[in-house]
Amino acid sequence: MPELPEVEVSRLGISPHAEGQIVTRIEVRQPKLRWPVPETIKNIEGQTITAIERRAKYLLLHTPVGYAIVHLGMSGSLRVLPNATAPEKHDHVDLHLASGKLIRYNDPRRFGAWLWQEAGSDHPALAKLGPEPLTDDFNVEYLLEKANGKRTVLKSFIMDNAVVVGVGNIYANESLFTSRIHPKRPAGKLTREEAEKLVAVIKSVLTTAIKQGGTTLKDFTQTDGKPGYFAQELQVYGKEGKPCPVCGEELEGVKIGQRATVFCPNCQI
Structure with missing residues:
Protein backbone atom coordinates (compact mmCIF):
# COMPACT_ATOMS: atom_id res chain seq x y z
CA MET A 1 0.00 0.00 0.00
CA ALA A 127 -10.63 18.72 7.50
CA LYS A 128 -9.44 16.70 10.52
CA LEU A 129 -5.89 15.85 9.53
CA GLY A 130 -3.02 16.35 11.96
CA PRO A 131 0.27 18.08 11.12
CA GLU A 132 2.67 16.89 8.45
CA PRO A 133 5.46 14.86 10.08
CA LEU A 134 8.24 16.62 8.19
CA THR A 135 7.20 20.12 9.27
CA ASP A 136 8.04 22.08 12.42
CA ASP A 137 4.43 21.66 13.57
CA PHE A 138 5.23 18.06 14.45
CA ASN A 139 7.53 18.52 17.43
CA VAL A 140 8.18 17.20 20.93
CA GLU A 141 5.86 19.62 22.73
CA TYR A 142 3.03 18.83 20.35
CA LEU A 143 3.50 15.05 20.65
CA LEU A 144 3.62 15.13 24.45
CA GLU A 145 0.50 17.29 24.59
CA LYS A 146 -1.43 14.93 22.29
CA ALA A 147 -0.19 11.85 24.20
CA ASN A 148 -0.95 13.19 27.67
CA GLY A 149 -3.29 10.81 29.51
CA LYS A 150 -3.87 8.62 26.45
CA ARG A 151 -4.20 4.87 26.99
CA THR A 152 -3.98 4.17 23.25
CA VAL A 153 -0.95 2.03 22.43
CA LEU A 154 1.86 3.98 20.77
CA LYS A 155 1.74 2.06 17.50
CA SER A 156 -1.91 3.04 16.94
CA PHE A 157 -1.31 6.53 18.34
CA ILE A 158 1.37 7.52 15.83
CA MET A 159 -0.66 5.97 12.98
CA ASP A 160 -3.67 8.14 13.82
CA ASN A 161 -4.00 10.79 11.09
CA ALA A 162 -5.61 13.14 13.59
CA VAL A 163 -2.34 13.05 15.59
CA VAL A 164 0.15 13.13 12.72
CA VAL A 165 -0.42 12.27 9.08
CA GLY A 166 1.37 9.75 6.95
CA VAL A 167 3.06 7.48 9.51
CA GLY A 168 1.78 4.27 7.94
CA ASN A 169 2.28 0.73 9.16
CA ILE A 170 5.74 0.13 7.71
CA TYR A 171 7.19 3.35 9.08
CA ALA A 172 5.49 3.03 12.47
CA ASN A 173 7.16 -0.36 12.90
CA GLU A 174 10.54 0.95 11.83
CA SER A 175 10.34 4.17 13.87
CA LEU A 176 9.39 2.44 17.12
CA PHE A 177 12.16 -0.12 16.67
CA THR A 178 14.80 2.52 16.01
CA SER A 179 13.52 4.50 19.01
CA ARG A 180 13.63 1.32 21.17
CA ILE A 181 10.01 1.82 22.26
CA HIS A 182 7.57 -1.08 22.62
CA PRO A 183 4.61 -0.71 20.21
CA LYS A 184 2.10 -1.65 22.95
CA ARG A 185 3.26 1.02 25.40
CA PRO A 186 0.39 3.40 26.28
CA ALA A 187 0.93 6.77 24.59
CA GLY A 188 0.45 8.54 27.93
CA LYS A 189 3.55 6.77 29.32
CA LEU A 190 5.85 8.38 26.77
CA THR A 191 8.67 10.29 28.45
CA ARG A 192 10.12 13.55 27.14
CA GLU A 193 13.39 11.82 26.25
CA GLU A 194 11.51 9.14 24.33
CA ALA A 195 9.33 11.73 22.59
CA GLU A 196 12.43 13.61 21.46
CA LYS A 197 13.87 10.42 20.04
CA LEU A 198 10.61 9.32 18.38
CA VAL A 199 9.95 12.67 16.68
CA ALA A 200 13.50 12.76 15.31
CA VAL A 201 13.37 9.15 14.13
CA ILE A 202 9.99 9.50 12.39
CA LYS A 203 11.32 12.51 10.47
CA SER A 204 14.55 10.68 9.61
CA VAL A 205 12.88 7.43 8.51
CA LEU A 206 10.39 9.21 6.24
CA THR A 207 13.03 11.54 4.78
CA THR A 208 15.32 8.61 3.98
CA ALA A 209 12.46 6.69 2.35
CA ILE A 210 11.61 9.67 0.14
CA LYS A 211 15.25 10.07 -0.89
CA GLN A 212 15.52 6.37 -1.75
CA GLY A 213 12.32 6.57 -3.77
CA GLY A 214 13.69 9.52 -5.67
CA THR A 215 16.05 7.21 -7.53
CA THR A 216 13.04 5.74 -9.39
CA LEU A 217 11.60 9.02 -10.67
CA LYS A 218 12.55 8.16 -14.25
CA ASP A 219 9.96 5.36 -14.09
CA PHE A 220 7.17 7.91 -14.27
CA THR A 221 7.80 8.34 -18.00
CA GLN A 222 8.28 4.66 -18.84
CA THR A 223 5.50 2.43 -20.13
CA ASP A 224 6.07 -0.56 -17.88
CA GLY A 225 6.81 -1.24 -14.22
CA LYS A 226 5.56 0.51 -11.11
CA PRO A 227 6.59 4.12 -10.43
CA GLY A 228 7.84 5.59 -7.24
CA TYR A 229 8.43 2.44 -5.21
CA PHE A 230 11.87 1.96 -3.77
CA ALA A 231 13.88 -0.97 -2.49
CA GLN A 232 13.35 -0.52 1.23
CA GLU A 233 16.04 -1.49 3.70
CA LEU A 234 13.77 -2.48 6.56
CA GLN A 235 15.02 -3.54 9.97
CA VAL A 236 11.94 -5.30 11.38
CA TYR A 237 8.85 -4.93 9.20
CA GLY A 238 7.98 -8.29 7.62
CA LYS A 239 10.77 -10.06 9.54
CA GLU A 240 8.88 -11.84 12.30
CA GLY A 241 10.88 -14.83 13.59
CA LYS A 242 14.18 -13.52 12.29
CA PRO A 243 17.00 -12.32 14.57
CA CYS A 244 16.95 -8.71 15.73
CA PRO A 245 19.57 -6.73 13.77
CA VAL A 246 20.77 -5.16 17.05
CA CYS A 247 20.77 -7.90 19.71
CA GLY A 248 20.02 -11.13 17.84
CA GLU A 249 16.84 -11.91 19.82
CA GLU A 250 14.03 -13.42 17.76
CA LEU A 251 11.67 -10.73 16.47
CA GLU A 252 8.06 -11.17 17.57
CA GLY A 253 4.91 -10.44 15.60
CA VAL A 254 1.47 -9.37 16.85
CA LYS A 255 -1.62 -7.67 15.45
CA ILE A 256 -2.31 -4.13 16.64
CA GLY A 257 -5.39 -2.52 15.17
CA GLN A 258 -5.55 -5.39 12.66
CA ARG A 259 -2.12 -4.40 11.32
CA ALA A 260 0.98 -6.56 11.33
CA THR A 261 3.42 -5.40 14.01
CA VAL A 262 6.96 -6.70 14.47
CA PHE A 263 9.21 -5.78 17.37
CA CYS A 264 12.17 -6.94 19.44
CA PRO A 265 11.11 -8.04 22.97
CA ASN A 266 14.62 -7.30 24.23
CA CYS A 267 15.41 -3.92 22.63
CA GLN A 268 11.96 -2.34 22.79
CA ILE A 269 10.62 -1.63 26.27
Missing part, protein backbone atom coordinates in the same frame (compact mmCIF):
# COMPACT_ATOMS: atom_id res chain seq x y z
CA PRO A 2 1.44 3.40 -0.91
CA GLU A 3 2.45 5.29 2.23
CA LEU A 4 3.56 8.90 2.63
CA PRO A 5 7.02 8.49 1.02
CA GLU A 6 5.55 6.73 -2.02
CA VAL A 7 2.88 9.42 -2.40
CA GLU A 8 5.51 12.15 -2.08
CA VAL A 9 7.64 10.42 -4.72
CA SER A 10 4.55 10.30 -6.95
CA ARG A 11 4.15 14.07 -6.46
CA LEU A 12 7.79 14.66 -7.33
CA GLY A 13 7.46 12.39 -10.36
CA ILE A 14 4.46 14.02 -12.00
CA SER A 15 5.01 17.65 -10.99
CA PRO A 16 7.62 18.55 -13.67
CA HIS A 17 5.28 17.23 -16.37
CA ALA A 18 2.00 18.68 -15.06
CA GLU A 19 2.65 22.00 -13.31
CA GLY A 20 2.01 24.92 -15.65
CA GLN A 21 0.16 22.68 -18.12
CA ILE A 22 -3.40 23.15 -19.37
CA VAL A 23 -5.71 20.17 -18.89
CA THR A 24 -7.35 19.62 -22.27
CA ARG A 25 -9.52 16.70 -21.16
CA ILE A 26 -10.14 14.33 -18.27
CA GLU A 27 -11.19 10.83 -19.22
CA VAL A 28 -12.86 8.74 -16.52
CA ARG A 29 -13.28 5.14 -17.64
CA GLN A 30 -14.23 3.79 -14.21
CA PRO A 31 -16.16 6.20 -11.96
CA LYS A 32 -16.71 3.64 -9.19
CA LEU A 33 -13.60 3.99 -7.06
CA ARG A 34 -13.51 4.22 -3.25
CA TRP A 35 -16.03 7.03 -3.67
CA PRO A 36 -17.83 7.78 -6.94
CA VAL A 37 -15.87 10.17 -9.13
CA PRO A 38 -18.02 13.35 -9.14
CA GLU A 39 -19.22 14.96 -12.35
CA THR A 40 -17.63 18.19 -11.10
CA ILE A 41 -14.19 16.67 -11.81
CA LYS A 42 -14.84 17.94 -15.37
CA ASN A 43 -14.26 21.47 -14.01
CA ILE A 44 -10.55 20.82 -14.35
CA GLU A 45 -10.81 20.82 -18.15
CA GLY A 46 -9.39 23.98 -19.70
CA GLN A 47 -7.65 24.90 -16.46
CA THR A 48 -3.94 25.30 -15.80
CA ILE A 49 -2.42 23.14 -13.07
CA THR A 50 -0.74 25.78 -10.94
CA ALA A 51 0.74 23.47 -8.29
CA ILE A 52 0.69 19.89 -7.06
CA GLU A 53 0.67 19.57 -3.29
CA ARG A 54 0.67 16.54 -1.00
CA ARG A 55 -1.49 16.56 2.14
CA ALA A 56 -1.12 13.33 4.12
CA LYS A 57 -1.60 10.64 1.45
CA TYR A 58 -3.68 12.89 -0.81
CA LEU A 59 -2.33 14.68 -3.88
CA LEU A 60 -3.95 18.05 -4.60
CA LEU A 61 -3.85 19.24 -8.21
CA HIS A 62 -4.50 22.97 -7.88
CA THR A 63 -6.08 25.15 -10.57
CA PRO A 64 -7.53 28.70 -10.42
CA VAL A 65 -11.09 27.36 -10.02
CA GLY A 66 -10.50 24.46 -7.61
CA TYR A 67 -8.45 21.37 -7.08
CA ALA A 68 -8.60 17.67 -7.87
CA ILE A 69 -7.92 15.38 -4.91
CA VAL A 70 -6.20 12.10 -5.75
CA HIS A 71 -5.72 9.20 -3.34
CA LEU A 72 -3.78 6.11 -4.43
CA GLY A 73 -5.67 3.76 -2.09
CA MET A 74 -4.04 0.35 -1.65
CA SER A 75 -2.86 -0.32 -5.19
CA GLY A 76 -3.02 2.92 -7.16
CA SER A 77 -0.23 4.49 -9.20
CA LEU A 78 0.30 7.46 -11.51
CA ARG A 79 2.23 7.46 -14.77
CA VAL A 80 3.29 10.09 -17.31
CA LEU A 81 2.67 8.83 -20.85
CA PRO A 82 2.14 10.12 -24.40
CA ASN A 83 -1.47 11.14 -25.02
CA ALA A 84 -1.99 8.44 -27.64
CA THR A 85 -1.03 5.57 -25.30
CA ALA A 86 -3.81 2.98 -25.34
CA PRO A 87 -5.30 2.19 -21.91
CA GLU A 88 -4.92 -1.21 -20.33
CA LYS A 89 -6.94 -3.03 -17.70
CA HIS A 90 -7.27 -1.03 -14.45
CA ASP A 91 -6.33 2.28 -16.17
CA HIS A 92 -9.29 4.21 -14.76
CA VAL A 93 -8.53 7.94 -15.19
CA ASP A 94 -6.49 9.91 -17.75
CA LEU A 95 -5.65 13.59 -17.38
CA HIS A 96 -4.75 14.83 -20.89
CA LEU A 97 -2.37 17.79 -21.04
CA ALA A 98 -1.73 20.38 -23.74
CA SER A 99 1.90 19.25 -23.85
CA GLY A 100 0.88 16.01 -25.56
CA LYS A 101 1.32 13.94 -22.40
CA LEU A 102 -1.18 12.47 -19.99
CA ILE A 103 -1.22 11.58 -16.32
CA ARG A 104 -2.67 8.05 -16.07
CA TYR A 105 -4.19 6.58 -12.91
CA ASN A 106 -4.09 2.79 -12.56
CA ASP A 107 -5.75 1.05 -9.63
CA PRO A 108 -6.44 -2.72 -9.70
CA ARG A 109 -8.29 -2.77 -6.36
CA ARG A 110 -10.15 0.54 -6.91
CA PHE A 111 -9.69 1.72 -3.31
CA GLY A 112 -8.28 5.05 -4.45
CA ALA A 113 -10.17 8.24 -5.26
CA TRP A 114 -10.52 11.21 -7.60
CA LEU A 115 -12.51 14.06 -6.04
CA TRP A 116 -13.06 17.76 -6.74
CA GLN A 117 -13.23 20.80 -4.47
CA GLU A 118 -14.05 24.36 -5.45
CA ALA A 119 -11.40 27.02 -4.75
CA GLY A 120 -11.55 28.78 -1.41
CA SER A 121 -12.78 25.85 0.69
CA ASP A 122 -11.47 22.63 2.18
CA HIS A 123 -12.75 19.18 1.31
CA PRO A 124 -14.17 17.20 4.26
CA ALA A 125 -11.55 14.48 3.66
CA LEU A 126 -8.84 17.00 4.62
